[in-house]
Amino acid sequence: MPPAIELFHVAKSYPLYRSLSAGFKHFLLHLPRSLQDLRAPRHLALRDITLSIAPGEAVGFIGGNGAGKSTLLGLMAGVLSPTTGRITVRGRVCPLLELGAGFHFELTGRDNILLNGVLLGLTRTEIQARLEAIVAYAELEAFIDQPIRTYSSGMLARLGFAVAAHLDPEILLVDETLAVGDARFQKKCQATMAAFRQAGVTLVLVSHNMDDVRAVCSRAIWLDRGQVRLDGDPTTVIDAYLQETSHAPAGP
Ligand SMILES: Nc1ncnc2c1ncn2[C@@H]1O[C@H](COP(=O)(O)OP(=O)(O)OP(=O)(O)O)[C@@H](O)[C@H]1O
Ligand SMILES: [Mg+2]
Numbered sequence: 001m002p003p004a005i006e007l008f009h010v011a012k013s014y015p016l017y018r019s020l021s022a023g024f025k026h027f028l029l030h031l032p033r034s035l036q037d038l039r040a041p042r043h044l045a046l047r048d049i050t051l052s053i054a055p056g057e058a059v060g061f062i063g064g065n066g067a068g069k070s071t072l073l074g075l076m077a078g079v080l081s082p083t084t085g086r087i088t089v090r091g092r093v094c095p096l097l098e099l100g101a102g103f104h105f106e107l108t109g110r111d112n113i114l115l116n117g118v119l120l121g122l123t124r125t126e127i128q129a130r131l132e133a134i135v136a137y138a139e140l141e142a143f144i145d146q147p148i149r150t151y152s153s154g155m156l157a158r159l160g161f162a163v164a165a166h167l168d169p170e171i172l173l174v175d176e177t178l179a180v181g182d183a184r185f186q187k188k189c190q191a192t193m194a195a196f197r198q199a200g201v202t203l204v205l206v207s208h209n210m211d212d213v214r215a216v217c218s219r220a221i222w223l224d225r226g227q228v229r230l231d232g233d234p235t236t237v238i239d240a241y242l243q244e245t246s247h248a249p250a251g252p
Contacts, residue, residue, distance in 0.1 A: 002090060003052035004171055004202040005076055010049045010085035012071050013042040045071045047226045048085070055091070055170075058193070058203040060213035060234060062241055063223035069206040072223065073097060073175050076204060091170030091202065094120060099177050100156050105149040109140055109159055112148055116163050130166045138162035139185075153180040165192050171202040179209060190215050210238050 046068045053059050061069045074080035075087055077095035095102075102119065103112050113134055117127030135144050138158040148156065157177045164172060178189050193203055193216045207213055213220055213234055220237035222229040230237045 001055050004055040004057070004089070004091055005053040005204070006086075006088040007049050007051050007075075008086040008088075010046060010075065010082045010087055011044065012046040012068070012075065012080065013044045013083045016043050045226055046075075046082075049226075049228060051221070051228065051231065053202060053204065055202055056197075056200045057219060058197050058205070058217045060217035060220045061204070061206045061223055062208070062210070062213060062220060062238065063229070064245075066225075067223040068226045069223055070098065070175055073173050073204065073206055076171075077173055089171065092121070092168065093171045093173060094164040094167050094169035095173045096160050096164045096177060097173070097175045099153055099160070099180065100148075101160075103148055103156070103160070106147050108146060109135070109138075109144040109148055109151070112159065113163055117167060120167050122167060134162045134166045137165065137188075154182055154185070157181045158185055161189055161192075165196075169196070169201055171204070172196060173204045175206045176208070178212070179207070186212075210242070213238060 045066075049072070061072065063069055071080065073095070074097065075082055076089060077093060077097060078089070079095070079097070079101075102116055104115065107115065110131070113131060114124065114127055117130075118124065135141055138155075138161075140155060140158060140162075143151065143155065148159070151159070157180045160177060161174075161181070164174075172193070174193075178186055181189065190212065193205070196203060197216070197218075203216065205213065205216055217234050219232065220234040221231045222237050222241050230240055
Protein backbone atom coordinates (compact mmCIF):
# COMPACT_ATOMS: atom_id res chain seq x y z
CA MET A 1 0.00 0.00 0.00
CA PRO A 2 1.36 3.48 -0.79
CA PRO A 3 2.05 5.76 2.19
CA ALA A 4 -0.85 7.79 3.58
CA ILE A 5 1.40 10.83 3.97
CA GLU A 6 4.66 11.50 2.17
CA LEU A 7 6.98 14.47 2.58
CA PHE A 8 9.86 14.84 0.18
CA HIS A 9 12.52 17.44 1.03
CA VAL A 10 9.92 19.77 2.46
CA ALA A 11 10.95 23.19 3.71
CA LYS A 12 8.75 26.00 4.96
CA SER A 13 9.85 29.54 5.60
CA TYR A 14 7.86 32.48 6.87
CA PRO A 15 8.68 36.14 6.28
CA LEU A 16 10.01 37.90 9.33
CA TYR A 17 8.25 41.19 9.83
CA ARG A 18 10.34 44.20 10.70
CA SER A 19 8.73 46.92 12.68
CA LEU A 20 9.01 50.46 11.41
CA SER A 21 10.96 51.34 14.51
CA ALA A 22 12.99 54.07 12.80
CA GLY A 23 9.77 55.78 11.77
CA PHE A 24 7.79 55.98 8.59
CA LYS A 25 9.72 59.02 7.31
CA HIS A 26 12.99 57.13 7.60
CA PHE A 27 11.33 54.22 5.84
CA LEU A 28 10.32 56.45 2.89
CA LEU A 29 13.63 58.25 2.69
CA HIS A 30 15.47 54.97 2.30
CA LEU A 31 12.79 53.28 0.28
CA PRO A 32 14.80 50.82 -1.87
CA ARG A 33 16.74 49.62 1.15
CA SER A 34 13.62 49.57 3.33
CA LEU A 35 11.72 47.40 0.90
CA GLN A 36 14.61 44.99 0.68
CA ASP A 37 14.74 44.86 4.47
CA LEU A 38 11.06 44.09 4.68
CA ARG A 39 11.26 41.32 2.17
CA ALA A 40 14.58 39.66 2.71
CA PRO A 41 14.66 38.00 6.11
CA ARG A 42 12.76 34.79 6.36
CA HIS A 43 12.50 32.33 9.16
CA LEU A 44 12.99 28.70 8.24
CA ALA A 45 10.34 26.89 10.29
CA LEU A 46 10.99 23.54 8.61
CA ARG A 47 14.15 22.54 6.78
CA ASP A 48 14.41 19.59 4.46
CA ILE A 49 11.96 17.10 5.95
CA THR A 50 11.64 13.75 4.22
CA LEU A 51 9.42 11.14 5.83
CA SER A 52 6.52 8.88 5.12
CA ILE A 53 3.65 7.64 7.24
CA ALA A 54 2.01 4.32 6.37
CA PRO A 55 -1.77 3.86 6.41
CA GLY A 56 -2.88 2.92 9.92
CA GLU A 57 0.22 4.27 11.62
CA ALA A 58 -0.21 6.46 14.70
CA VAL A 59 2.57 9.01 14.80
CA GLY A 60 3.23 11.50 17.57
CA PHE A 61 5.27 14.62 16.90
CA ILE A 62 7.07 16.04 19.91
CA GLY A 63 9.54 18.90 20.36
CA GLY A 64 9.99 22.30 21.93
CA ASN A 65 7.92 25.43 21.31
CA GLY A 66 8.55 26.73 17.81
CA ALA A 67 10.12 23.46 16.60
CA GLY A 68 7.76 23.38 13.61
CA LYS A 69 5.17 20.81 14.70
CA SER A 70 2.05 22.87 13.95
CA THR A 71 3.58 24.05 10.68
CA LEU A 72 4.09 20.43 9.68
CA LEU A 73 0.50 19.56 10.55
CA GLY A 74 -0.74 22.59 8.61
CA LEU A 75 1.13 21.31 5.56
CA MET A 76 -0.41 17.85 5.95
CA ALA A 77 -3.87 19.41 6.29
CA GLY A 78 -3.28 21.47 3.16
CA VAL A 79 -3.88 24.82 4.88
CA LEU A 80 -0.21 25.72 4.30
CA SER A 81 1.91 25.02 1.26
CA PRO A 82 5.59 24.13 1.37
CA THR A 83 8.14 26.72 0.27
CA THR A 84 10.09 23.94 -1.42
CA GLY A 85 9.64 20.18 -1.63
CA ARG A 86 6.61 18.02 -2.17
CA ILE A 87 3.89 16.60 0.02
CA THR A 88 1.37 13.89 -0.86
CA VAL A 89 -1.61 12.92 1.28
CA ARG A 90 -3.79 9.94 0.34
CA GLY A 91 -7.16 9.64 2.03
CA ARG A 92 -9.83 11.74 3.62
CA VAL A 93 -8.23 14.13 6.07
CA CYS A 94 -9.98 15.43 9.16
CA PRO A 95 -7.84 18.15 10.66
CA LEU A 96 -8.12 19.36 14.22
CA LEU A 97 -5.64 22.20 14.24
CA GLU A 98 -5.40 25.15 16.58
CA LEU A 99 -8.30 25.82 18.87
CA GLY A 100 -11.26 27.12 16.93
CA ALA A 101 -9.62 26.88 13.50
CA GLY A 102 -12.35 26.48 10.91
CA PHE A 103 -15.01 27.69 13.33
CA HIS A 104 -17.05 30.87 13.04
CA PHE A 105 -17.40 32.56 16.36
CA GLU A 106 -20.70 34.32 15.74
CA LEU A 107 -22.42 31.09 14.71
CA THR A 108 -23.86 28.60 17.17
CA GLY A 109 -22.23 25.29 18.00
CA ARG A 110 -24.88 23.52 15.92
CA ASP A 111 -24.28 25.70 12.84
CA ASN A 112 -20.54 25.22 13.18
CA ILE A 113 -21.01 21.46 13.13
CA LEU A 114 -23.07 21.74 9.93
CA LEU A 115 -20.57 24.09 8.33
CA ASN A 116 -17.58 21.93 9.15
CA GLY A 117 -19.32 18.81 7.95
CA VAL A 118 -20.07 20.43 4.60
CA LEU A 119 -16.52 21.73 4.30
CA LEU A 120 -15.22 18.23 4.92
CA GLY A 121 -17.36 16.85 2.15
CA LEU A 122 -20.51 15.45 3.80
CA THR A 123 -24.03 16.20 2.63
CA ARG A 124 -26.40 18.12 4.89
CA THR A 125 -28.47 14.97 5.44
CA GLU A 126 -25.41 12.97 6.43
CA ILE A 127 -24.42 15.59 8.97
CA GLN A 128 -27.95 15.96 10.33
CA ALA A 129 -27.94 12.21 10.94
CA ARG A 130 -24.81 12.55 13.10
CA LEU A 131 -25.58 15.83 14.76
CA GLU A 132 -27.05 14.43 17.94
CA ALA A 133 -24.19 11.98 18.33
CA ILE A 134 -21.66 14.78 17.92
CA VAL A 135 -23.39 17.00 20.48
CA ALA A 136 -23.72 14.11 22.93
CA TYR A 137 -20.06 13.14 22.51
CA ALA A 138 -18.99 16.73 23.14
CA GLU A 139 -21.38 16.87 26.13
CA LEU A 140 -22.50 20.30 25.03
CA GLU A 141 -26.27 19.74 24.88
CA ALA A 142 -27.00 22.77 27.04
CA PHE A 143 -24.85 25.15 24.99
CA ILE A 144 -25.18 23.93 21.44
CA ASP A 145 -27.49 26.77 20.35
CA GLN A 146 -25.26 29.48 21.79
CA PRO A 147 -22.73 31.35 19.61
CA ILE A 148 -19.37 29.73 20.17
CA ARG A 149 -17.74 33.02 21.14
CA THR A 150 -19.34 32.28 24.52
CA TYR A 151 -17.53 28.91 24.81
CA SER A 152 -14.55 28.26 27.04
CA SER A 153 -11.42 26.89 25.39
CA GLY A 154 -12.18 23.42 26.72
CA MET A 155 -15.67 23.57 25.21
CA LEU A 156 -14.22 24.59 21.84
CA ALA A 157 -11.79 21.69 21.99
CA ARG A 158 -14.65 19.29 22.76
CA LEU A 159 -16.66 20.55 19.83
CA GLY A 160 -13.68 20.34 17.47
CA PHE A 161 -12.74 16.82 18.48
CA ALA A 162 -16.35 15.63 18.43
CA VAL A 163 -16.78 16.88 14.86
CA ALA A 164 -13.50 15.40 13.62
CA ALA A 165 -14.25 12.08 15.32
CA HIS A 166 -17.66 11.70 13.67
CA LEU A 167 -16.77 12.44 10.06
CA ASP A 168 -15.25 9.07 9.12
CA PRO A 169 -11.67 10.25 8.95
CA GLU A 170 -9.12 8.14 7.10
CA ILE A 171 -6.41 10.45 8.38
CA LEU A 172 -6.93 12.32 11.63
CA LEU A 173 -4.59 15.22 12.41
CA VAL A 174 -4.72 16.48 15.98
CA ASP A 175 -2.75 19.47 17.23
CA GLU A 176 -2.44 20.01 20.93
CA THR A 177 -5.96 21.36 21.37
CA LEU A 178 -6.90 18.38 23.52
CA ALA A 179 -4.67 19.66 26.28
CA VAL A 180 -7.31 22.21 27.26
CA GLY A 181 -10.00 19.57 27.74
CA ASP A 182 -10.54 18.41 31.31
CA ALA A 183 -9.07 15.12 32.50
CA ARG A 184 -12.25 13.17 31.78
CA PHE A 185 -12.56 14.48 28.24
CA GLN A 186 -8.89 13.80 27.57
CA LYS A 187 -9.47 10.18 28.59
CA LYS A 188 -12.41 10.02 26.20
CA CYS A 189 -10.28 11.41 23.35
CA GLN A 190 -7.54 8.89 24.10
CA ALA A 191 -10.09 6.07 23.96
CA THR A 192 -11.50 7.37 20.67
CA MET A 193 -8.04 7.60 19.16
CA ALA A 194 -7.26 4.07 20.30
CA ALA A 195 -10.48 2.88 18.62
CA PHE A 196 -9.53 4.71 15.43
CA ARG A 197 -6.16 3.03 15.54
CA GLN A 198 -7.87 -0.36 15.81
CA ALA A 199 -9.99 0.57 12.82
CA GLY A 200 -6.93 1.38 10.72
CA VAL A 201 -7.27 5.17 10.70
CA THR A 202 -3.96 6.99 10.23
CA LEU A 203 -3.31 9.26 13.20
CA VAL A 204 -0.95 12.18 13.50
CA LEU A 205 -0.83 13.74 16.93
CA VAL A 206 1.13 16.77 18.06
CA SER A 207 1.46 16.91 21.81
CA HIS A 208 3.48 18.13 24.74
CA ASN A 209 1.84 15.42 26.81
CA MET A 210 4.16 12.43 26.64
CA ASP A 211 1.52 10.18 28.25
CA ASP A 212 -0.80 10.87 25.31
CA VAL A 213 1.94 10.01 22.85
CA ARG A 214 2.78 6.82 24.74
CA ALA A 215 -0.87 5.82 25.03
CA VAL A 216 -1.89 6.52 21.45
CA CYS A 217 1.14 6.31 19.15
CA SER A 218 3.08 3.49 17.54
CA ARG A 219 5.84 5.84 16.44
CA ALA A 220 7.21 9.16 17.65
CA ILE A 221 9.15 11.84 15.81
CA TRP A 222 11.15 14.49 17.65
CA LEU A 223 11.30 17.77 15.77
CA ASP A 224 14.10 20.10 16.73
CA ARG A 225 14.34 23.58 15.17
CA GLY A 226 12.68 22.50 11.97
CA GLN A 227 14.47 19.19 11.55
CA VAL A 228 13.82 15.58 12.45
CA ARG A 229 16.07 14.82 15.39
CA LEU A 230 14.90 11.28 16.10
CA ASP A 231 12.28 8.97 14.62
CA GLY A 232 11.39 5.63 16.16
CA ASP A 233 9.41 3.83 18.81
CA PRO A 234 7.76 6.21 21.30
CA THR A 235 9.67 5.01 24.36
CA THR A 236 13.09 5.58 22.80
CA VAL A 237 12.24 8.94 21.26
CA ILE A 238 10.46 10.31 24.34
CA ASP A 239 13.28 9.19 26.64
CA ALA A 240 15.88 10.91 24.45
CA TYR A 241 13.79 14.08 24.29
CA LEU A 242 13.19 14.20 28.05
CA GLN A 243 16.82 13.40 28.71
CA GLU A 244 17.88 16.44 26.72
CA THR A 245 15.30 18.80 28.19
CA SER A 246 16.29 17.78 31.70
CA HIS A 247 19.86 18.94 30.95
CA ALA A 248 18.85 22.15 29.22
CA PRO A 249 19.11 25.31 31.30
CA ALA A 250 15.76 26.73 32.36
CA GLY A 251 14.38 29.54 30.21
CA PRO A 252 15.21 33.23 30.59
N1 LIG B 1 2.15 32.47 10.37
C1 LIG B 1 3.43 32.56 10.75
N2 LIG B 1 4.19 33.61 10.36
C2 LIG B 1 5.48 33.70 10.72
N3 LIG B 1 6.13 32.78 11.44
C3 LIG B 1 5.44 31.71 11.85
C4 LIG B 1 4.05 31.54 11.54
N4 LIG B 1 3.64 30.37 12.08
C5 LIG B 1 4.71 29.85 12.71
N5 LIG B 1 5.79 30.64 12.58
C6 LIG B 1 7.16 30.38 13.10
O1 LIG B 1 7.56 29.09 12.69
C7 LIG B 1 8.21 28.40 13.75
C8 LIG B 1 7.52 27.08 14.00
O2 LIG B 1 6.24 27.35 14.54
P1 LIG B 1 5.20 26.21 14.91
O3 LIG B 1 3.94 26.87 15.29
O4 LIG B 1 5.16 25.23 13.79
O5 LIG B 1 5.90 25.55 16.16
P2 LIG B 1 5.36 24.40 17.15
O6 LIG B 1 6.38 23.31 17.14
O7 LIG B 1 3.97 24.04 16.81
O8 LIG B 1 5.43 25.13 18.57
P3 LIG B 1 4.45 24.99 19.86
O9 LIG B 1 4.93 23.82 20.65
O10 LIG B 1 4.72 26.25 20.60
O11 LIG B 1 3.04 24.88 19.40
C9 LIG B 1 8.23 29.35 14.93
O12 LIG B 1 9.50 29.95 14.99
C10 LIG B 1 7.18 30.38 14.61
O13 LIG B 1 7.56 31.65 15.09
MG1 LIG C 1 2.14 24.24 17.79
